[in-house]
Amino acid sequence: EVKLLESGGGLVQPGGSMRLSCAASGFTFTDFYMYWIRQPAGKAPEWLGFIRNKANGYTTEYNPSVKGRFTISRDNTQNMLYLQMNTLRAEDTATYYCATKLTYWGQGVMVTVSS
Amino acid sequence: DIQMTQSPSFLSASVGDRVTINCKASQNINKYLNWYQQKLGEAPKLLIYNTNNLQTGIPSRFSGSGSGTDYTLTISSLQPEDVATYFCLQHSSRPLTFGSGTKLEIK
Numbered sequence: 001e002v003k004l005l006e007s008g009g010g011l012v013q014p015g016g017s018m019r020l021s022c023a024a025s026g027f028t029f030t031d032f033y034m035y036w037i038r039q040p041a042g043k044a045p046e047w048l049g050f051i052r053n054k055a056n057g058y059t060t061e062y063n064p065s066v067k068g069r070f071t072i073s074r075d076n077t078q079n080m081l082y083l084q085m086n087t088l089r090a091e092d093t094a095t096y097y098c099a100t101k102l103t104y105w106g107q108g109v110m111v112t113v114s115s
Numbered sequence: 116d117i118q119m120t121q122s123p124s125f126l127s128a129s130v131g132d133r134v135t136i137n138c139k140a141s142q143n144i145n146k147y148l149n150w151y152q153q154k155l156g157e158a159p160k161l162l163i164y165n166t167n168n169l170q171t172g173i174p175s176r177f178s179g180s181g182s183g184t185d186y187t188l189t190i191s192s193l194q195p196e197d198v199a200t201y202f203c204l205q206h207s208s209r210p211l212t213f214g215s216g217t218k219l220e221i222k
Contacts, residue, residue: 044214045202045213063210103164103170105160108158
């Protein structure tokens with residue numbers, strides 16, 4: 001059974017940084033692209049980016065809306081996915097999900113950017 | 116960026132009704148269109164992938180169709196457990212983009 005479990009959310013001040021983690025299990029982690037998607041309360045989801053699988057060199061792609069501030073990485077020895085978020089703004093407040101195959105999503109973790 | 120225009124935003128229907136939700140892309144997305152169901156407080160759940168492929172475990176009352184720029188999710192006979200918000204997602208080109216959502220309630 002595919003399981004994705006995000007952690008690391010919480011309250012952060014504007015201009016601050018935060019790193020989210022996603023623990024993956026139940027599938028061969030290195031075979032799949034991994035995604036980060038966020039959803040502000042009451043709004044549609046927004047794709048943030050993905051990191052490719054082993055066959056595609058673990059390269060990354062980002063939504064221009066966060067490119068340069070957010071970085072996606074993975075630890076294939078631990079089956080972990082990460083999202084490093086810098087220079088956070090109030091509009092980054094959302095629930096953040098990791099996902100794979102655009103099929104399986106974690107339960108999400110809330111990030112609130114506020115002073 | 117490809118814009119996804121989803122309609123209607125809100126839908127109220129009776130149990131047993133046939134329900135359709137639409138997504139229109141700003142350009143051809145070559146059937147790279149997924150549909151998700153999101154119940155209150157939960158993560159989105161994949162219903163349909165690549166326009167018309169039913170995800171494993173999803174009831175057959177859900178179906179998808181479309182091509183080019185126009186796509187439809189159909190629920191053939193609405194059930195009480197279908198109360199949720201539905202989103203489309205195009206994954207034809209980056210950035211991937213979602214529709215704005217359709218909130219479905221039982222009349």
